[in-house]
Amino acid sequence: MEAADIAWILAAVALVALMFPGLAFLYGGMLGSGQVLNMFMMVMGSLAVTSVVYVIYGHGLVLGDSVGGLGLIGNPLEFAGFSNLLVNDGSGSLLTAGFYILFAAISLALVASGAAGRMKFGAWLLFGVLWVTLVYAPLAHWVFAFDDPETGTVGGWLVNTVGMHDFAGGTAVHMNAGASGLALALVLGARRSGATRPHNLPLTLIGAGMLMIGWLGFNGGTAGGANFLASYVVVTSILAAAGGMLGFIVVERVRHGRPTLLGLATGLIAGLVGITPAADAVSPVGAIAVGFLAAALAAWAISWKSHHGIDDSLDVFAVHGIAGIAGAFFVMLFGSAAAPAGVQGVLLGGDLSLLWREPLAVAVTLVWSFGLTWLIATAMMKVHDIRISREDEDMGVDRAIHAETAYELRQSTMFGQAARRADADTAADRKAAAPTPGPISSPSVGAADDAPTASTAS
Template sequence: MDVADIAWILTAFALVGLMFPGLSLLYGGMLGSGQVLNMFMMVMSSLAVTTFVYVLYGHGLVLGNSLGGLGLIGDPREYIGFNSLIEDDGAGGILWGGFFILFAAISLALVASGAAGRMKFGSWLIFGALWLTFVYGPLAHWVFAFDDEEAGIVGGWLVNNVGMHDFAGGTAVHMNAGASGLALAMVLGARRSGPTRPHSLPLTLLGAGLIVVGWFGFNGGTAGGANFLATYVVVTSLLAAGGGIMGFMLIEKFRNGKPTLLGLVTGMIAGLVAITPAADAVSPIGAIIAGFLGAAGAAWAISWKSRHKIDDSLDVFAVHGIAGIVGAFFVMLFGSAAAPAGVQGVLLGGDTSLLWREPLAVVVTLTWAFGVTWLIATIMTKIYDIRISPEDEADGIDQSLHAESAYDIRSTGMFGATSRASESRRPVKAEAKPETTVEPTPPDSPK
């Protein structure tokens, strides 16, 4: 890698890092005030769990030479401890290893939507390690590991044998997280108190803004360097976000009469998800339409989830799972031969084999992610109760699991220091003088 490429990937690395506090704020603001810190903990601890798993053996599972040449799973021994990446190989091996840690960690963090407010924190950490090993590792190998005939390396079967197109993880990241979050929510069951209204939409908007910035690094860094492809996918990502905002707002206007800020944020994220597999394969106009349709798909899925009373609290299945499917199908139908990928959609005269390649990748991803996640969570519940007690849920998960509160209004009031300052400006009443009593003079006493 030359200096410019290294500089851009390091920049993208930092931008993707912003997605973790961003997702914490996005998810935390959408929950009740007694659940926000637990969500912060779940999202940020995903980075810690992934770091351990990925450095020990996860990088081998994802990018290692496929065991038996079958394209099913990489060799976990190949990058143990990142030892083989210590020396400069000229290809940025250690840098890409770190970049893939961020991809895996944000995928796990998204799954937290299915457990919001009701899963024991220790159980979440154990679940995360198992999920990375048995769900994310194989799927990421199928999608991200390319064959290298000269080096004798065999990669994943979806990308090399099926030939599916997925620019930056619409399958391994977004559809995977969406289906996994749905499975976890179904195993845990709904919150006993029912869903809560978002306690802070400004926090949600701030978090969404950080995620958008991080997404430019997520998609732009996948381009592999400081090149035209990176420029192109950053711009199409921006256009899709705008299309998603408009799509969700229009749907809300026709459905409920009024657009909402939460709907705007939801549409923006759905648009970014939809463009992720298609960022290098659609025209600028196509990017806007893809974002619009991704938001429409997410809006439908949110209604479907509500009708079936599934407590996927933060809509990871709708926003990431369904919008990801929309993006993959958009490539299949409306891909532009003029875009960098050169994939022409079937409705524009492209190769009809796309009609089975992309749907196969979608079906395999959803089936694997949902099925294995459901199995992991079910086995854990058979061994011990991974859900917090009804008493702890009633008291609030922040206090019961972490002994903290996001907002301490008992000591400061709603306006914090301002109320104390106002108190100090109040006039002080003069102390009342003690009353003096005059003893009556006895009648027979001398005057």
């Protein structure tokens, strides 16, 4: 790997790492104020446990030589402990492994949408280990592991045998996380207090912006180096984000009469999800259309979820599952032969085999992800209740599980003392000025300083 390519991938790794605090801000701002720290912990905890799993045996499961040549799962011992990636042979294989750690970790972090505000933190970490091992790793092998005739390495069956097109993880990351988040939400059940209004929309928009920056590394780094493909997919990603913002707020304006900031942030993410499988296969105009369509469908899916009482708290199924499907189908129908991938959509005269290859990949992903996640969560629930108690949920998961609160509303000691002195002086003046003796109603001394120490739990 050339020095320029290594430099770009290093930059891409840094950008993708930025997605973790970005997702924490996005998700945390959308929740009630008593649940925000727990969501931060779940997102960052996903990075922690995934890194350990991936370095011990996960990279082998994903990119190792397929066991038995079947294309189902890689050899977990091939890259165990990254021990055989420590030679400076110019291939950049160690850097690639680090890049894929972040892919796996952000996939798990997205699933937290289905557990927001109601799952024990220790149970979440254990769930993460099981999910990355049993759900993510096999699917990522099917999608990311390519055959290598020179070394005789056999990769995954979806990308090599079926020949599906997925540039940067629309299946293994986004559809996978969407279906898994839905399954986890159904097993855990709805929050007892019901859905809460977003407590901090500026925080949500900051998170969406950080995710967009990270996404440029996510898609651009998948190009494998500092080349024209990286330039192309970065541009199509930006255009899809713009189309997504417009798509969602147009739907809001038509349906509800008002565009919202939350809708704009949601559309931004949906547009980026939609372009992930299609970034190298559509034209710049097509990228805008992908973003617009993906966001419009995500808006519909959010309404569908609400009507059916499904507490996928942060809409990972609608925004990542449905928008990811939209991106894959857009490649199938409207892919541009002029784009780097050279995949021409069937409506533009392309290969009719796309009509079964892409839908098969989508169907396999959804069934695998939903089914395995449902089984894992159900089994954990049977062994030991993984949901927090009613009392803890009423108190707020931040206080109950982490003994912390996101916001401290108590005034500082200096200002609190000044306020008490001012209140006391005012009360004394009023008493001295009273024309006749008798009970006097005075302001509560130090009321501001006795305010709750945290925002109201949702």
